[in-house]
Amino acid sequence: MTSRHNQVKKTVAALGMVAGAMAFGATTSDAADPIKIGTFLSVTGPASFLGDPELKTLELYIEELNANGGVLGRQVELIQYDVGVDSKKAITAVKRLVSQDEVDVIVGGSTSGATMAVIPIVEKSQVPFISLAGAVAIVEPVKKWTFKTPHTDKMACGKIFEDLQARGLNDIAMISGTGGFGKSMKGQCEKLAPAYKINIKASESYGPKDTDMTAQLTKIKGIDGVQAVVNAGFGQGPAIVTKNYRQLGMTAPLYQSHGVASKKYIDLAGEAAEGVRLPAAALLVADMLPDSDPQKAVVQTYTKAYSEAYGGSVSTFGGHAYDGLQIAVAAITRAGSTDKAAVRDEIEKTSGYIGTGGVVNMTPEDHLGLDLSAFKMLEIKNGNWSIVK
Structure with missing residues (x-):
C-alpha cells in the first residue's frame, strides 16, 4: 500500500x-x-x-x-x-x-x-x-x-469469435471456471457459437481452489481437430491454465477472457502467457491508441x-x-x-x-x-x- x-x-x-x-x-x-x-x-x-x-x-x-x-x-x-x-x-x-x-x-x-x-x-x-x-x-x-x-461475457465471446473467424479457426475447445463468471461466459459462448460458425468440440471446467488443470487440458489435447482453446474465467485459475497449457506442449492459440485484463495475469503466468489473446478495454494500451481515438485522452x-x-x-x-x-x-x-x-x-x-x-x-x-x-x-x-x- x-x-x-x-x-x-x-x-x-x-x-x-x-x-x-x-x-x-x-x-x-x-x-x-x-x-x-x-x-x-x-x-x-x-x-x-x-x-x-x-x-x-x-x-x-x-x-x-x-x-x-x-x-x-x-x-x-x-x-x-x-x-x-x-x-x-x-x-x-x-x-x-x-x-x-x-x-x-x-x-x-x-x-x-x-x-x-x-x-x-x-x-x-x-x-x-x-x-x-x-x-x-x-x-x-x-x-x-x-x-x-x-x-459483458457475451461481448467477450463475440470478440473472440470474430478473431477466430479472421484467423480461419472454427473448431475450438473451452475450459471454464465454475464460479459465476466462468459459468455465465461458458453459457454465452455456447449460445453465440452457431452464429459465428464456431464448433465447440470439448468443454472442461475447474474449481476456484484447483491448483493444476493438467488433467482437463490433457483431455482437450487428445481431441483431434481442436484449432484453439478459449478459457472462460478470472483470478488465478487462468494463469494456472496458461502455465499447464505450455507445460503440455499445446500449440493451438489460447484465448482468455477480459476477466484477466490486468498486468497481474501476465506476472502470474510468466513466459507461458506469450501469444495469448484476449479482449480488453483500451485502458491497457492507452499510449498505443491513435491520436484520433476519442478514448485516448x-x-x-x-x-x-x-x-x-x-x-x-x-x-x-x-x-x-x-x-x-x-x-x-x-x-x-x-x-x-x-x-x-x-x-x-x-x-x-x-x-x-x-x-x-x-x-x-x-x-x-x-x-x-x-x-x-x-x-x-x-x-x-x-x-x-x-x-x-
Missing part, C-alpha cells in the same frame, strides 16, 4: 462492524448533508485484484471531487464494505448500505456472483445501482434500478493519475470503477438532486460518455451502453500488451 493510499481517508469495514464513512475534508460547518455513495467490493481475498484497484479509484476521484467543491455544492462521502468473494456478505453489506447508511447510489460489486445476489435488494429498495461485474445476466434482461460498466489521464497516486500498472477493473463513479456523478448533477428516481432516470439517459471502457450510450433497453467496438483484441508479446491489427 502506498503512502498516498495511507493518506486518503477510507473505510474498509469488516462486516461484523459498522462501516465508517470517508468525508474527505467535510467539516461540521457544511450547510448540506453529504452525498452518500455506497460500495461493496472484493478488497481482500482471491478477487482482490478486482476490488483493490476499484476501491483505490473511488477514493482517488472522490477526494478530487471534494477538493474541487464536491457535487451540487455538497461533499461526497464513500461508505465501503469489503465482502471478499462471499455473496452472503454482499447481501448483508447492501442491506446495510440501503437501510442503515441510507446511501444515494451504489457503485460496486466486484464479482458477478455478489452482484446477482444483491440485485433483488436494490430493485426492491429502489436505489440506483451501477455494478462493476462482468456477467451479461446483470443487465439482460433489463432491471429498472441496475446498471453496469464492464463489458481519457485513458491516458486516468493512467497518469492512478499511477502517480498508487504506483504500478492500471487495470481495467479500476477503470470500471472510474466509469461507474463518473456516470453516477454526472446523473446526480443533471438531476440537480439526489432524488433516487431522478438519478436513476439520468443514469439511463447517459449518452456519449467517453470512459475507460468505451463510449457509453444507455437506453431503457440497454443498461450497459457498449458494443463490440469498445473492445480491443490484445495479444501478449514480450511480457506486455499489444493490439492485434
Whole structure:
C-alpha cells in the first residue's frame, strides 16, 4: 500500500462492524448533508485484484471531487464494505448500505456472483445501482434500478469469435471456471457459437481452489481437430491454465477472457502467457491508441493519475470503477438532486460518455451502453500488451 493510499481517508469495514464513512475534508460547518455513495467490493481475498484497484479509484476521484467543491455544492462521502468473494456478505453489506447508511447510489460489486445476489435488494429498495461485474445476466434482461460498466461475457465471446473467424479457426475447445463468471461466459459462448460458425468440440471446467488443470487440458489435447482453446474465467485459475497449457506442449492459440485484463495475469503466468489473446478495454494500451481515438485522452489521464497516486500498472477493473463513479456523478448533477428516481432516470439517459471502457450510450433497453467496438483484441508479446491489427 502506498503512502498516498495511507493518506486518503477510507473505510474498509469488516462486516461484523459498522462501516465508517470517508468525508474527505467535510467539516461540521457544511450547510448540506453529504452525498452518500455506497460500495461493496472484493478488497481482500482471491478477487482482490478486482476490488483493490476499484476501491483505490473511488477514493482517488472522490477526494478530487471534494477538493474541487464536491457535487451540487455538497461533499461526497464513500461508505465501503469489503465482502471478499462471499455473496452472503454482499447481501448483508447492501442491506446495510440501503437501510442503515441510507446511501444515494451504489457503485460496486466486484464479482458477478455478489452482484446477482444483491440485485433483488436494490430493485426492491429502489436505489440506483451501477455494478462493476462482468456477467451479461446483470443487465439482460433489463432491471429498472441496475446498471453496469464492464463489458459483458457475451461481448467477450463475440470478440473472440470474430478473431477466430479472421484467423480461419472454427473448431475450438473451452475450459471454464465454475464460479459465476466462468459459468455465465461458458453459457454465452455456447449460445453465440452457431452464429459465428464456431464448433465447440470439448468443454472442461475447474474449481476456484484447483491448483493444476493438467488433467482437463490433457483431455482437450487428445481431441483431434481442436484449432484453439478459449478459457472462460478470472483470478488465478487462468494463469494456472496458461502455465499447464505450455507445460503440455499445446500449440493451438489460447484465448482468455477480459476477466484477466490486468498486468497481474501476465506476472502470474510468466513466459507461458506469450501469444495469448484476449479482449480488453483500451485502458491497457492507452499510449498505443491513435491520436484520433476519442478514448485516448481519457485513458491516458486516468493512467497518469492512478499511477502517480498508487504506483504500478492500471487495470481495467479500476477503470470500471472510474466509469461507474463518473456516470453516477454526472446523473446526480443533471438531476440537480439526489432524488433516487431522478438519478436513476439520468443514469439511463447517459449518452456519449467517453470512459475507460468505451463510449457509453444507455437506453431503457440497454443498461450497459457498449458494443463490440469498445473492445480491443490484445495479444501478449514480450511480457506486455499489444493490439492485434
